Amino acid sequence: MKRRKNLKNRKAKYGLFFILPWLIGFIIFVIWPLIQSFYFSMNVIRMRPTGRVFNFVGFSNYQNVWLKDMLFVQELISFLVSTLLRIPVIVVFSLMIALLLNQKIQFKGTFRTIFFLPVVVASGPIMNQLITQGATSIPMINQGAINTILNTFLPIWLVNPISDLFSQIIVVLWYSGVQILIFIAGLQKVDRSLYEAAKIDGGSAWECFWKITLPILKPMIFLNAIYTLITLANSGQNNIINLIYSNMFSATRGYGFASAMAWMYAIVVLTILGIIGLLLKDSPNSTYVSKKNKPQQSFFQKLKLKRGVSDARKS
DSSP states (O other): OHHHHHHHHHHHHHOOOHHHHHHHHHHHHHHHHHHHHHHHHHHHEEEEEEEEEEEOOOHHHHHHHHHHOOOHHHHHHHHHHHHHHHHHHHHHHHHHHHHHTTTSSHHHHHHEEEEEEEEHHHHHHHHHHHHTTTSSTTTTTTTTHHHHHHHHSSSHHHHHHHHHHHHHHHHHHHTHHHHHHHHHHHHHHHHHHHHHHHHHHHHHHHHHIIIIHHHHHHHHHHHHHHHHHHHTTTTTTTTTHHHHHHHHHHHHHHHHHHHHHHHHHHHHHHHHHHHHHHHOOSSSSSSSOTSSBBBBOOHHHHHHHHHHHHHHHHO
16 A cells, blocks of 8 residues: 555656646746736836836726726627627538548548648738738628628627628638547547447438437537637737737826726636536436436437337237
8 A cells, every 4th residue: 555655646746747847837927927917907007217107096997997998898799799600600610521521532631731721821910911901701792782681680789790700701711720620530539330320220311410420529519619719819800909909008098907908808708618618518417318327218229119119019
């Protein structure tokens, strides 16, 4: 027993030694900036020739973010609506492309590279240039006709985000490179014998997708939704990021107000993450375990049982 404890302690020390560089970097570049940013948000900071001057104001900056800066509220509402529209589009598109690339086709690696290439190439400045030159929209789409139809059936607060989605549809699809690879990795882990058993039981391709593929990919869907939200929240095309940056160097507001705005924005993003987690989490009574902790019959097992009963009745 003593040898086992000594071995465990030795392994724990080795493990701590190997993650020590990461812990040091995490404390220096993440924890300390968060503490510093929160301290800045509680002060009004003025830049003097002698350095920064701090004037403690408590939570006044947080109140001013919501009460005196209506631009932040408008941009936040626009971000929420556009994000709720873009996340399903990106996740569904990634899943469709992953299902296609997981088939037995030639040049599979080339197609994967093509879909992942925009993630590497399209950085912030390049993306801004493409948007400025109008290279992010499909030329065949009549934007004016789409806006007319949207204005007829939808309220104005919903028209602008949907119109922006169509005008930047290529940019939205460019954000799907990482998600496609995650879905492909999940699809390759699916046991092929499940599909073979389902086909033997008479299951169609559509039933196999809903009863086998989609439930197995549910953790991947959750991961991709989280990744997509974080990517959109930190994107260079996000107006809230630009608003925080401009307030940081403003002569009337400065670092304190910008830090409070950044914290409010972070809380909103974390709230959305929590909502996504609640919507996509596994229920306690999953399809594999019943309330009595007994394995339930799958759809194809029930189908096979019904066919056996009907054949027995006919005989």
